[in-house]
Amino acid sequence: MDSSNLRRVSIQILICLFAIFVLNYVNQAVAISVGLAAIALIFFGQYRWQILILSGLLVCLTTFSNIQPSNKFGSTKIDYSTYEWGLIILFWFSILYLAIRYIAPKLEKIISKIFYPWIIFLVFTVSWFIVNYSYKHGYSFGYYIYLPCSASVVSYIAAFYHWKFFYKIKDFPKLFAFLITPWIGRYTFPLPDQPQILFKHMQDFDLYRSHIKAAKVFLIVFALEVIRLIMDATFFGKETIILGFIELNPTSYYFLTIKEALSEISRGTVIKPLDAWIIVILDFIYRLVFLSNKINALIGVAMLFGLPLELNTKNVFKSRSLLDFFGKFNFYYKEVLLNYFYYPIFFRLKMLSPGIRVVVSAFLTIGLANYWIHFIWNTFYSRGQSPFGYLIYSINYLIYALLLAFILSFELFISLKGRRVSYPPIIAFPICILVYSSIRVFDDPFLGNVVNNLKLFLMLFNL
Amino acid sequence: MDKIVLFIENLIKESRMNTKIDRSTSLFLSGILDSVAGLKLIMFLEKEYNFDAATIDFDINKLDSIELISQYTGSKP
Numbered sequence: 001m002d003s004s005n006l007r008r009v010s011i012q013i014l015i016c017l018f019a020i021f022v023l024n025y026v027n028q029a030v031a032i033s034v035g036l037a038a039i040a041l042i043f044f045g046q047y048r049w050q051i052l053i054l055s056g057l058l059v060c061l062t063t064f065s066n067i068q069p070s071n072k073f074g075s076t077k078i079d080y081s082t083y084e085w086g087l088i089i090l091f092w093f094s095i096l097y098l099a100i101r102y103i104a105p106k107l108e109k110i111i112s113k114i115f116y117p118w119i120i121f122l123v124f125t126v127s128w129f130i131v132n133y134s135y136k137h138g139y140s141f142g143y144y145i146y147l148p149c150s151a152s153v154v155s156y157i158a159a160f161y162h163w164k165f166f167y168k169i170k171d172f173p174k175l176f177a178f179l180i181t182p183w184i185g186r187y188t189f190p191l192p193d194q195p196q197i198l199f200k201h202m203q204d205f206d207l208y209r210s211h212i213k214a215a216k217v218f219l220i221v222f223a224l225e226v227i228r229l230i231m232d233a234t235f236f237g238k239e240t241i242i243l244g245f246i247e248l249n250p251t252s253y254y255f256l257t258i259k260e261a262l263s264e265i266s267r268g269t270v271i272k273p274l275d276a277w278i279i280v281i282l283d284f285i286y287r288l289v290f291l292s293n294k295i296n297a298l299i300g301v302a303m304l305f306g307l308p309l310e311l312n313t314k315n316v317f318k319s320r321s322l323l324d325f326f327g328k329f330n331f332y333y334k335e336v337l338l339n340y341f342y343y344p345i346f347f348r349l350k351m352l353s354p355g356i357r358v359v360v361s362a363f364l365t366i367g368l369a370n371y372w373i374h375f376i377w378n379t380f381y382s383r384g385q386s387p388f389g390y391l392i393y394s395i396n397y398l399i400y401a402l403l404l405a406f407i408l409s410f411e412l413f414i415s416l417k418g419r420r421v422s423y424p425p426i427i428a429f430p431i432c433i434l435v436y437s438s439i440r441v442f443d444d445p446f447l448g449n450v451v452n453n454l455k456l457f458l459m460l461f462n463l
Numbered sequence: 464m465d466k467i468v469l470f471i472e473n474l475i476k477e478s479r480m481n482t483k484i485d486r487s488t489s490l491f492l493s494g495i496l497d498s499v500a501g502l503k504l505i506m507f508l509e510k511e512y513n514f515d516a517a518t519i520d521f522d523i524n525k526l527d528s529i530e531l532i533s534q535y536t537g538s539k540p
Binding site: 343 | 478497498509515
């Protein structure tokens, strides 16, 4: 790409971003209808990357800008919660690519050092101070300026860590140029007969497969998002769902979320064990679907760019053990923990016996590193608090991390001793749901003090 | 190298997967082996081949196939 193309690409990205902001305030019905039309076109063979990108953007919009028109307090105002994470990261990913492509080789060593396991603690810590400071003093400049700078984004960018040296991808500049500017020359590979008949204009087989995969991901995300909204309506008191032109008014059972349950407990309410289990299980499943959609939609967008990424949440129903579930639930986060914390710690503890070495590394990784990363990136909750104040504020997350570390280290230990920890999914998956739901009581720094979390946890066991 | 192949086949048996592998089959990325099996493999390589992966760029995916393991450990496939 010469400089005029670079300029053109940059301008197109900016226009695209502007369009996204405008679209975000257009009626959801329009967005969903166009999205469905795009999907229909794909299935009728009118396969064009523009349509796929459009459908990707629309899925992001409809996924993260929905649709909670009323709540149990009687408000009828449509509350658009705007979480265009996928789009914002796509935008910054593109800009980052354009920015570093000429100096990337020189940056490689520096990037490696930044990801060096012990230095990563320092980087996260410094980023916390920067973000905290910028949030306190820079919020008025706009949410969207703050957001891409947020340490929270680090966790989403983690999905791309496999591609931290992505400028090395073969023909990436050409691919990128093709995706952004359709008039630049492309397509050099002949396709097998069948796809060529169906999609004559599409001759890059890898890209074609990647796009088809992306379309499937978007469909799954869309379906799961509908399930999430139905859960919202059925269990959590969101009485009306608007899906395009369809308005649904399902019966709501008004189960409390964990946050609401903690609030009730702080007022002295005692929750029966069965109710408490329903609350934590529903809350956990809701979170599972929400997290899955949020990151898998982003990965779908990456697939449109031809990046062969794995899904972040995949086949959780096929989990065979607690550790297996942890990996399937949040694949890239697990990979980051493994590669930047677990293995480096493990390799440096050669003096310990194998069993203790495994357990100590797992405990340090899942307990302390996991807590530390959350401590650093949960900046939304900090809002100008001092580090010490936030430490106290998030102490329940420390309990969560230590509980998780204890459970997973124990499973790892008995697995290395040759005991059986892996079971058929039909047995293992419900156990995983029960275990993870119960410790979810301490997950995320919910408002309130840790005593309420402990009370809810004990109520699960009628204590 | 036979030792490595045998060890990996045992790991696959332990994971209750009925998969046949060859020298280039992906072990970790494909999901045939999980991270626990990865640890067992690393401990085995440390013991048998004096393997040391305490380097900045280590990634379990560098041991993703028998071919890659042999390259990384310097043993002949």
